[in-house]
Amino acid sequence: MSSTTQQMTLDQVPVGKQVTVVRVGGEKVTRRRLLDMGLVAGETVIVQGVAPLGDPINILVKSYSLALRKREACQITVEVQV
Numbered sequence: 001m002s003s004t005t006q007q008m009t010l011d012q013v014p015v016g017k018q019v020t021v022v023r024v025g026g027e028k029v030t031r032r033r034l035l036d037m038g039l040v041a042g043e044t045v046i047v048q049g050v051a052p053l054g055d056p057i058n059i060l061v062k063s064y065s066l067a068l069r070k071r072e073a074c075q076i077t078v079e080v081q082v
Helices: 028-036
Strands: 005-009 018-024 044-050 057-061 064-068 076-081
Touching: 018 028
Parallel strands: none
Antiparallel strands: 005 076, 018 044, 018 076, 044 057, 057 064
């Protein structure tokens, strides 16, 4: 049984899905802050929840919970197993 992967931005990932960070983009200051919080390429992230209007997005990374704005999450490219 072979599995394929699909790339998307973190704001598009459904709640409960586990993904792998591929790339973190954005402005220099924002990108640095996200990298400092552990959102680096190869890191596993689980989407824990999304607020009713889609902002913020709660994720689990490196065993701690983190809330991201939608504009930050849309700059993080992730890989999903399908």
